[in-house]
Amino acid sequence: MHIYPDAKAVVRALAPDEPVILNRPHAAARAARFFIEKFPGKTLYAVKANPTPELILALWEAGITHYDVASIAEVRLVRSLLPHAVLCFMHPIKASAAIAEAYHKHGVKTFSLDSVEELEKIINACRDPETGEPAADLRLAVRLRVSSEYSELSLASKFGCDLLEAPGLLQQTRQHADWLGVCFHVGSQAMSPFAFVQALDRTRAAIAEASVVIDMIDVGGGFPSIYPDLEPAPMEDYFAIIAKHFESLPIAYNAELWCEPGRALCAEYSSMIVRVEKRRSGELYINDGAYGALYDAAHVSWRFPVRALEDDLRDADEDFAFYGPTCDDADYMQGPFALPGDIQAGDYIEIGMLGAYGAAMKTGFNGFGTAEQVIVTDEPMASLYDGSRQRPDADNVVSLR
Ligand SMILES: *Cc1c(COP(=O)(O)O)cnc(C)c1O
Numbered sequence: 001m002h003i004y005p006d007a008k009a010v011v012r013a014l015a016p017d018e019p020v021i022l023n024r025p026h027a028a029a030r031a032a033r034f035f036i037e038k039f040p041g042k043t044l045y046a047v048k049a050n051p052t053p054e055l056i057l058a059l060w061e062a063g064i065t066h067y068d069v070a071s072i073a074e075v076r077l078v079r080s081l082l083p084h085a086v087l088c089f090m091h092p093i094k095a096s097a098a099i100a101e102a103y104h105k106h107g108v109k110t111f112s113l114d115s116v117e118e119l120e121k122i123i124n125a126c127r128d129p130e131t132g133e134p135a136a137d138l139r140l141a142v143r144l145r146v147s148s149e150y151s152e153l154s155l156a157s158k159f160g161c162d163l164l165e166a167p168g169l170l171q172q173t174r175q176h177a178d179w180l181g182v183c184f185h186v187g188s189q190a191m192s193p194f195a196f197v198q199a200l201d202r203t204r205a206a207i208a209e210a211s212v213v214i215d216m217i218d219v220g221g222g223f224p225s226i227y228p229d230l231e232p233a234p235m236e237d238y239f240a241i242i243a244k245h246f247e248s249l250p251i252a253y254n255a256e257l258w259c260e261p262g263r264a265l266c267a268e269y270s271s272m273i274v275r276v277e278k279r280r281s282g283e284l285y286i287n288d289g290a291y292g293a294l295y296d297a298a299h300v301s302w303r304f305p306v307r308a309l310e311d312d313l314r315d316a317d318e319d320f321a322f323y324g325p326t327c328d329d330a331d332y333m334q335g336p337f338a339l340p341g342d343i344q345a346g347d348y349i350e351i352g353m354l355g356a357y358g359a360a361m362k363t364g365f366n367g368f369g370t371a372e373q374v375i376v377t378d379e380p381m382a383s384l385y386d387g388s389r390q391r392p393d394a395d396n397v398v399s400l401r
Contacts, residue, residue, distance in 0.1 A: 001054065006378040007273050007350040011309050016348075019288040019371040020273040021359050025058040027268040027380050028355070032062035034385045035265065038236060040243040041257030044068045044088060046221050047078060049262025049356040052373070055269055056081050068221075068260040069108075072098035079106045086110070090183065090218075090260065092118060092143045092159045099125035103135065110139040112183055114161045116172060123176055140173050141181035141218055142166065146202055150195035151187025151222055152230065153300065160184060163202060167210035174212045181216030181258075182207065188263055188357075190222040191232050193241040200245040207250055214251040218258040225267030226382040227353055228303045235264070235384055262356055268380035269355030272371070273309065276347045282320055284339075286349065289324010289331040292369055293354050295361040297333040298324070304358075305381040306337045309348040315341030326366035352381030 001023065004010045010020055035043040044066040045059050051074060056067070060082050067078045070091035075098075078087055088110035089102050102108035103126040111122050119140070126135035145160030161169055174180050182203050186195040196219055207214055219242055224232035246257050272293050278285040290298030297304055319336035320343075339349065362369045379386065 001373055001375045003375045003377065006376050007271065007348075008309050010273060010374055010376070011348045014372075016273060016275070016372065019275075019292065021293070021354075021371050021373040022271045022273065022350070022376045023052070023054065023355075023373055024269055024271075024376060024378075024380055025054065026377065027383065027385075028055055028058050028266055029062040030383075030385045031265045031268060032059050032064050034235070035259070035261065036063045039239050039259055040246070041259065042066060043265075044258060044260040045265050046070075046090075046260045046262030047074045048360070049221075050266040050269060050358075050360045051077060052269075052359065053077070053081055055266060055355075059265065060085065064265075066258075068262075072101055075102045075106050075108060088112075088260075090141070094118070094121070096121050096125045104129070109137055110141065112141040112143050113173070114143040114145075114159055114169075116169065119169070119173055119176065134176065136178070138177045139179040139181070139216075140177040141183040141216065142170050142173055144182060144184045144199070144202055144206060146184045146186055146199035147195075148187030149198075150190050150192040152189035152191065153187055155185045155187045163206060166206035170206065170210035170212050170214075179215045180212065181218055182214055183218035183220055183258075185220035186222040188222055189224045189230065189232075190238075191224060191230065193233055193238040195222060196238065196242050197245055200242070200249065204249055214249075214255055216256045216258060217246055217249065217251065218260060220259065221261045221263065223259070223261040223264035225263050225353060225356065226384055228305055232384075264384070267353050267356040268383055268385070270359045271350050271352040271381065272354050272358070274349050274351060276343060276345050276349065277325070278345050279343070282318070283323060284320050284343065284349075285323045285325075287325050287368070288371070289322065289326065289333065290328070291326055291331065291363045291365040292324065293358040293362055293371070294322070294324065294333055294351070296357055297322070297335075298331065301334055303335060303337070304354060305352040306339060307350050307352070307381070308339050308343055309350055310343075313340035313342050313347070317341070325368045328366070350381075
């Protein structure tokens with residue numbers, strides 16, 4: 001990938017007719033180091049948030065050794081890049097063939113499940129193909145359903161066993177695994193550390209009821225990034241509250257604590273340059289949209305930060321909405337996005353904080369979707385990790401019970 005100082009330099013050099021993704025490996029590495037130093041346990045990277053190979057390599061170099069993969073394609077991708085990484089197959093509903101290939105061919109030992117059917121599927125897929133003996137080295141994590149009430153994007157309804165089923169499933173799973181974990185996901189962009197308190201309370205109830213030995217607690221993803229209107233509490237607050245509640249769980253004395261952030265590790269990694277193709281009063285027709293890297297801007301009205309890349313715009317900022325390039329009316333992003341009032345067709349805009357669920361979402365629908373990728377060395381439009389945000393002290397740690 002070519003390296004430029006910033007988005008303006010890219011526009012000067014390329015005057016790009018198509019969107020350009022700007023990647024900041026230094027920002028991803030900084031996020032990884034932050035988690036490795038401050039999270040009181042092990043940090044996995046949830047690959048689905050952004051599977052760009054250069055990002056995965058940057059995280060590995062920064063010290064991330066474990067990867068949460070959710071499909072056989074993600075297993076193959078990460079294994080091809082990182083022969084020594086530990087891969088954890090954390091999608092609770094997998095195809096038998098995917099489990100078998102992951103276990104027998106790629107050395108995956110850790111799997112999540114939320115039902116007896118999935119437990120049986122895993123046991124059968126991992127049997128020795130010659131002797132039919134069940135695998136003795138499985139590491140299994142039971143996914144609990146927890147509330148998403150503190151999160152911007154819910155993950156509460158699809159996966160996870162409920163509190164009534166959990167004790168039985170934990171007991172059954174324990175019989176097939178020497179190493180048993182509990183995992184959950186509080187929903188993405190959890191705006192309060194209390195999301196994790198609630199989930200860990202549920203975890204406590206399930207473990208107490210099951211009375212089995214638990215070797216690992218995986219608090220999942222959901223750690224926030226910063227966007228306009230979405231300024232979370234300091235990340236240290238999340239870590240402190242998780243540590244506190246983890247320590248009081250009825251689990252093995254040497255039990256491990258894991259987390260598997262996607263967004264928090266990669267949101268700052270990418271931004272994107274788009275061009276205004278037409279202006280219709282307060283609406284800008286740009287060359288990326290709902291079927292490109294701006295899926296969340298269209299589908300959940302996410303407001304990403306923006307800035308104009310022209311030096312000759314003089315007017316004060318006004319609020320704009322965007323239309324994407326496809327012929328679909330739904331290719332619309334209401335924003336509002338604040339840009340100079342005299343912005344016009346032909347001008348370029350940088351849209352920030354697209355590293356998570358942005359660059360990863362691009363499709364080729366309607367013939368749009370190609371984007372060159374380059375590296376830039378400037379700072380992301382916002383950062384949780386550059387030291388500019390407050391560190392927790394007695395006043396702003398939200399009640400450590
Ligand atoms: C998507 C996902 C993650 C990452 O979630 P973020 O909100 O991006 O941190 C982690 N674990 C699982 C099982 C997921 O499905």
